[in-house]
Amino acid sequence: MTFDYAPAPESTAVVDIAPSYGLFIGGDFVESLDGSVFDTVNPATEEVLSKVTQAGTADVDRAVRAARAAYEGVWSHLPGRERGKYLFRIARILQERAREFAVLESIDNGKPIKESRDVDIPLAAAHFFYHAGWADKLSYAGHGPAPKPLGVVGQVIPWNFPLLMLAWKIAPALACGNTVVLKPAETTPLTALLFADVCRQADLPAGVVNIITGDGDTGRALVEHPGIDKVAFTGSTEVGKAIARAVAGTPKRVTLELGGKAANIVFDDAPIDQAVEGIVNGIFFNQGHVCCAGSRLLVQESVAEEVLVALRRRLLTLRVGDPLDKNTDVGAINSAAQLSRICEISDSGDAEGAVRWSPPFSQPDKGFWFPPTVFTEVAPAHRIAREEVFGPVLAVLTFRTPDEAIEKANNTPYGLSAGVWTEKGSRILWAADRLRAGVVWANTFNRFDPTSPFGGFKESGWGREGGRHGLEGYLR
Amino acid sequence: MSDPVHGSQQHQRLGVRKTYKLYVGGAFPRSESGRSYEVTTPDGHFLANAGLASRKDARDAVTAAHAALPKWSAATAYNRGQVLYRVAEVLEGRRGQFVHTVSASEGIPLDRAESVVDAAIDRWVWYAGWTDKLAQVLGTVNPVAGPYFDFSLPQPSGVVAVVAPQESSLLGLVSVIAPVLVGGGTVVALASERRPLPAVDLAEVLATSDVPGGVVNLLTGRTSEVAPWLASHMDVAGIDLTGAAPGAVADLERAAADNLKRVRRPDPAEDLAAEPGLGRMSAWLETKTVWHPVGT
Numbered sequence: 001m002t003f004d005y006a007p008a009p010e011s012t013a014v015v016d017i018a019p020s021y022g023l024f025i026g027g028d029f030v031e032s033l034d035g036s037v038f039d040t041v042n043p044a045t046e047e048v049l050s051k052v053t054q055a056g057t058a059d060v061d062r063a064v065r066a067a068r069a070a071y072e073g074v075w076s077h078l079p080g081r082e083r084g085k086y087l088f089r090i091a092r093i094l095q096e097r098a099r100e101f102a103v104l105e106s107i108d109n110g111k112p113i114k115e116s117r118d119v120d121i122p123l124a125a126a127h128f129f130y131h132a133g134w135a136d137k138l139s140y141a142g143h144g145p146a147p148k149p150l151g152v153v154g155q156v157i158p159w160n161f162p163l164l165m166l167a168w169k170i171a172p173a174l175a176c177g178n179t180v181v182l183k184p185a186e187t188t189p190l191t192a193l194l195f196a197d198v199c200r201q202a203d204l205p206a207g208v209v210n211i212i213t214g215d216g217d218t219g220r221a222l223v224e225h226p227g228i229d230k231v232a233f234t235g236s237t238e239v240g241k242a243i244a245r246a247v248a249g250t251p252k253r254v255t256l257e258l259g260g261k262a263a264n265i266v267f268d269d270a271p272i273d274q275a276v277e278g279i280v281n282g283i284f285f286n287q288g289h290v291c292c293a294g295s296r297l298l299v300q301e302s303v304a305e306e307v308l309v310a311l312r313r314r315l316l317t318l319r320v321g322d323p324l325d326k327n328t329d330v331g332a333i334n335s336a337a338q339l340s341r342i343c344e345i346s347d348s349g350d351a352e353g354a355v356r357w358s359p360p361f362s363q364p365d366k367g368f369w370f371p372p373t374v375f376t377e378v379a380p381a382h383r384i385a386r387e388e389v390f391g392p393v394l395a396v397l398t399f400r401t402p403d404e405a406i407e408k409a410n411n412t413p414y415g416l417s418a419g420v421w422t423e424k425g426s427r428i429l430w431a432a433d434r435l436r437a438g439v440v441w442a443n444t445f446n447r448f449d450p451t452s453p454f455g456g457f458k459e460s461g462w463g464r465e466g467g468r469h470g471l472e473g474y475l476r
Numbered sequence: 477m478s479d480p481v482h483g484s485q486q487h488q489r490l491g492v493r494k495t496y497k498l499y500v501g502g503a504f505p506r507s508e509s510g511r512s513y514e515v516t517t518p519d520g521h522f523l524a525n526a527g528l529a530s531r532k533d534a535r536d537a538v539t540a541a542h543a544a545l546p547k548w549s550a551a552t553a554y555n556r557g558q559v560l561y562r563v564a565e566v567l568e569g570r571r572g573q574f575v576h577t578v579s580a581s582e583g584i585p586l587d588r589a590e591s592v593v594d595a596a597i598d599r600w601v602w603y604a605g606w607t608d609k610l611a612q613v614l615g616t617v618n619p620v621a622g623p624y625f626d627f628s629l630p631q632p633s634g635v636v637a638v639v640a641p642q643e644s645s646l647l648g649l650v651s652v653i654a655p656v657l658v659g660g661g662t663v664v665a666l667a668s669e670r671r672p673l674p675a676v677d678l679a680e681v682l683a684t685s686d687v688p689g690g691v692v693n694l695l696t697g698r699t700s701e702v703a704p705w706l707a708s709h710m711d712v713a714g715i716d717l718t719g720a721a722p723g724a725v726a727d728l729e730r731a732a733a734d735n736l737k738r739v740r741r742p743d744p745a746e747d748l749a750a751e752p753g754l755g756r757m758s759a760w761l762e763t764k765t766v767w768h769p770v771g772t
Contacts, residue, residue: 126621142613142614144753237736240736241733241734241736244729244730244732244733244736245729245730245733247729248725248726248727248728248729248730248732248733249725249726249727249729249730250726251741256736258736413735415762428768432764432766437764438762438763438764438765439764439765439766439767440764440765440766440767441766441767442766442767442768443768443769444624444767444768444769447620447622447624447626447767449618449620449621449622449626451618451619451620451621451626452618452620452626452628452765452767453616453618453628453763453765454765455763457631457633457762457764458713458735458736459735459736461736462736462738464763467616467618467628467765468616469616469628469763
């Protein structure tokens with residue numbers, strides 16, 4: 001006998017989406033000078049949510065000028081103590097309006113309400129709270145006795161954690177005394193646009209935060225605008241390289257948070273049930289739309305079968321479906337384009353000889369969906385073992401010795417994150433020392449905190465975000 | 477040094493001139509291209525023929541630096557400090573030689589060359605003392621909101637290519653290679669193009685100190701010819717463009733983007749005589765953050 005879950009939908013009454021949005025420049029929503037409009041849709045229903053502006057080059061220019069005027073006119077003269085108080089206000093407003101933001105995030109992004117409610121929004125508020133306290137303490141941060149802001153920062157963020165990435169970018173920039181022009185991802189602009197209202201409620205001086213919407217062309221115009229002093233980007237390694245080329249020979253500073261292909265290493269003495277939870281959290285959290293996702297499971301040969309049996313059993317209980325249902329574990333794929341990318345690379349796994357498995361899954365009529373998927377019999381040369389899928393697709397490889405595990409884990413141009421599962425403390429420290437990754441989770445995975453530096457080795461990017469280290473990218 | 481400096485006083489004896497070669501993998505090969513170029517004093521007197529490194533030499537140097545990386549980066553901070561201090565000791569023992577080479581290369585009087593050499597030796601000592609302090613100064617324990625032990629440590633990013641300063645042939649060179657070594661990186665350095673001789677002399681010091689072969693590799697030759705190969709090499713993790721020609725920086729940065737090398741741009745305002753600060757060390761370090769649950 002089985003008991004089905006009753007639907008437990010979160011109410012959307014708290015959210016009010018405007019039929020169309022302009023651009024948030026100089027403290028006001030303004031009409032575009034040379035842009036057009038595009039739809040943002042709910043990826044779980046394909047319902048059009050709103051019309052959003054595709055900012056053109058004249059719009060980008062106007063936003064950069066507004067940020068410069070605010071920098072020179074107000075923000076750079078403000079004592080750190082006062083800047084900090086604005087950030088504290090923003091943190092509190094985000095906490096007060098947490099439910100509104102969480103529901104809107106799930107509607108626009110497709111992520112489960114459980115995650116937007118318990119992870120994205122609380123962490124976004126925490127980032128403002130943490131950085132607020134730095135604003136008047138920067139000389140203690142170890143980046144010189146009298147660090148100065150850079151000026152105007154152009155920031156481009158991805159669609160996987162829309163408000164959280166906004167917080168990661170805006171909070172340290174403002175704490176350090178910079179002003180910003182931020183471009184959210186084209187498929188998930190709504191919480192960034194709602195953030196404009198938080199700026200209003202906080203009485204943030206006009207132009208300190210400017211939000212312009214659009215696609216990659218808008219992002220490129222922002223990155224290449226001569227009026228910005230620093231570029232902060234989170235997204236694909238491919239675009240990161242294009243940005244590095246675009247700023248070559250200019251004085252612009254750059255930080256980049258790029259792709260990953262994290263190895264989650266399970267040694268034979270690992271607590272299997274905890275490891276399986278970590279594997280699930282590592283790759284199926286946020287539909288696998290996570291740059292640091294544990295997309296390669298490296299499991300020691302002697303326990304591989306046991307781990308896989310437990311993993312498949314666990315995946316049978318994972319609930320895929322309506323993002324607004326409070327019992328949903330895996331929501332909708334963010335866009336049709338991303339779904340087709342996931343399908344294409346998964347098909348390459350079949351073609352190259354890996355074995356695909358998914359739990360039974362009934363696809364809703366509308367929306368973009370992909371079930372949690374595990375590939376076994378994967379060889380290190382397979383595309384699913386090398387390329388970032390950015391979806392709920394796990395590639396399983398095995399190893400025999402600890403040295404082999406490290407070698408396979410490091411055999412990638414990426415170096416963002418890694419996981420280690422073992423009961424042996426000395427082995428954890430040994431493995432953590434050898435893994436070429438910016439974040440190593442031992443007996444846990446996908447943990448984030450504003451006090452904890454995050455960022456990659458090798459082609460996973462430049463610089464760190466969060467913690468004392470993250471301030472460096474916004475100071476001179 | 478060459479005849480005009482020493483030999484002229486010794487009428488009966490012809491000086492023995494030195495053959496200047498490259499320094500790659502702990503050995504002193506001639507350029508595989510068989511080429512050399514004439515090095516003169518700033519006012520045009522012949523000093524020596526130096527090796528003219530080729531693309532192949534640059535690749536060999538990267539291979540050597542890459543091979544030396546695992547052991548050097550895994551050495552204890554105490555051990556690295558000992559090795560770097562040993563360089564200062566051996567350099568001090570050859571102080572006179574360097575004073576003459578620097579004086580001839582840079583066209584400065586001996587007393588000024590003395591202060592330059594002293595500063596270069598003192599810089600090795602300064603950096604030697606940093607190896608076992610960097611993790612304490614740059615590392616953190618992060619008070620995350622949950623039951624986790626979470627700490628961040630500096631880690632070397634890998635092989636670093638260095639385009640050494642063009643004017644300061646010894647102090648400049650030491651100022652750009654020592655900071656890479658402190659954190660566990662290995663180096664391929666392209667010496668000052670017109671003033672390469674102190675670099676080759678420094679290679680002799682490194683070879684007779686305890687620096688393992690391949691940890692530092694020194695190339696002499698045309699900066700504009702060799703730097704692009706280093707900037708585009710996929711096994712190079714970072715590139716220091718301090719000595720690159722202003723007109724070449726943008727192209728080198730673009731080439732470096734192919735594998736997202738860490739890039740240090742030239743800073744015309746940098747005063748090599750001043751205490752360097754952390755910037756040249758931290759430029760070649762990554763921050764690794766490790767999380768572990770806390771519980772019973």
